[in-house]
Amino acid sequence: MSNSLAGRLDDVAGDAGYHDHPPRMGFFTDTSICIGCKACEVACKEWNQVPEDGISLSGMSYDNSLMLGADTWRHVAFVEKTVPTEPAITGVDQAADGLQWLMASDVCKHCTHAACLDVCPTGSLFRTEFGTVVVQEDICNGCGYCVPACPYGVIDQREDDGRVFKCTLCYDRLSVGEEPACAKACPTDSIQFGELSELRQRAEHRVAELHDKGVDVARLYGQDPDDGVGGDGAFFLLLDDAEVYGLPPDPVVTTRDLPAMWRHVGMAALGLVGAGIAAFIGRPR
């Protein structure tokens, strides 16, 4: 069980009780080079044998899988933006009719302080030696607490099955030294897998490079170890505000406030005892 609830935490696996452990592994998803091919979605489904999640058109550009969920562990978002028709000022590919696509492959963030893991009452959700967050399906009893706890709306319950499912960062593949299926399948290296510390450096360089090229809108999302979840194990380079991609702009792990919550619960419980006593002292009848 994790000892710290919020704030900066450099050794997340160590905090979870691993003494000898590999470095923290993660994803850096550089959405500026995503081409929206959905190879990641397909590779993920194939490798992890994730059931079909609806073969239908959503009307939301080329997005057909809508959002992350129990049966969608990688989700490619397609944002259609109207932009001025002058030659590319952004350095990003533009269609001639003034339409720009923002494409981004979303995934579980493998938070440093993972609310899903904190609130899990059975210990089914656990921290791996790689610092990732995984559900043990043989223990999950389908209480569903992790679902509204996740500040990113990632994890969800499979209705016919009752249990919850999400990205495991291909725990099985990592254990044998393989990279996750989505990263392997990504043809443009938009999804990069590696040691988190190394990925963070690489991402800083990439943003600086884009800024130099005049792509001022480039920004990192989830890389800051001082943010509300202590930084994401899977972070992103975005070309617009987070909410445009369906991501929360300033997520905070709910358990950061849990000590205060327990304090208020304790006071209210004592208050209830007081009310009980007051009810019996008052007048005799």
Added chain:
Amino acid sequence: MREQPLVPEPEFASYYGRPILKPPVWKQPDVPMYLFLGGLAGASALLAEGAAMSGRPALERVARIGAASGAAFGTVALVHDLGRPERFLNMLRVIKLTSPLSVGSWVLAPFSGLATAALASNLTGRLPVLGRLAGLGAGALGPALATYTAALITNTAVPAWHEAFQEMPWIFAGSGASAAGGLGMLGAPVDQAGPARRLAVIGAALELGGSELAIRRLGMLAEPYREGKPGMLMKTARALTAGSAAVALLGGRSRVLSGLAGAGLLVSSAITRFGIFGAGVASAKDPKYTVVPQRERLRRREAVGAAQG
């Protein structure tokens, strides 16, 4: 009802208007019912001990029934809500202070056992000493059972729940007390129901006061508690709680009025839980409640950062 000033809808960006959060998958009526039953059971156990100590056997009997049956039906509701009910014992595999559901399971399990034992002894007259000890144990755990559920729902990313974490335990404590008091008024003769009446009135005041404070403090996140079906439930519950408490205060010495007021308080306590539950779900489903407050938070942080250079 006060007139609400018309605020223009805030502008915010989203991904095709889709929710960012996953709304709770907890089922209705199971979970709101559990919130109600936990409050009723916990506060009833307390009332039962007071009744036993002050020599009010009829009130004690009713309260013991409320404690034991509330816990039993609550457990059924909780287990029924699980995606894999046959694995409900996995709740007791570990104890995790970071999970209110884990802590709550460890409160509910012994509470149920003790409250049931106390009731059995009370009904049969057997093992009176052990029965009273069991009752004392249930009475000690009762306040925790009635209030931990506030941490259960506020320890989520659900905006209308999470941001109300200061008031929610008081609202739940009050709602539990008014339900337990209400049951006592309904089931015990008026000459023994005095403490039930007072507990109910104090509880109603706590519940109404706590809700009012929360609604004032929450700003935009108070909307889900005012609008739509949850808003209607909250409004109904408020009126019924206030009305029943007034009847209890003024006419509580009439058997008929006491019973009516008690029933009203029981029902309004349940409606409150459904209203709060629904408001949370609504706030998770609308990206507005995720994006706007978070943007505002970022903006303020940046302003502070800029001011500090």
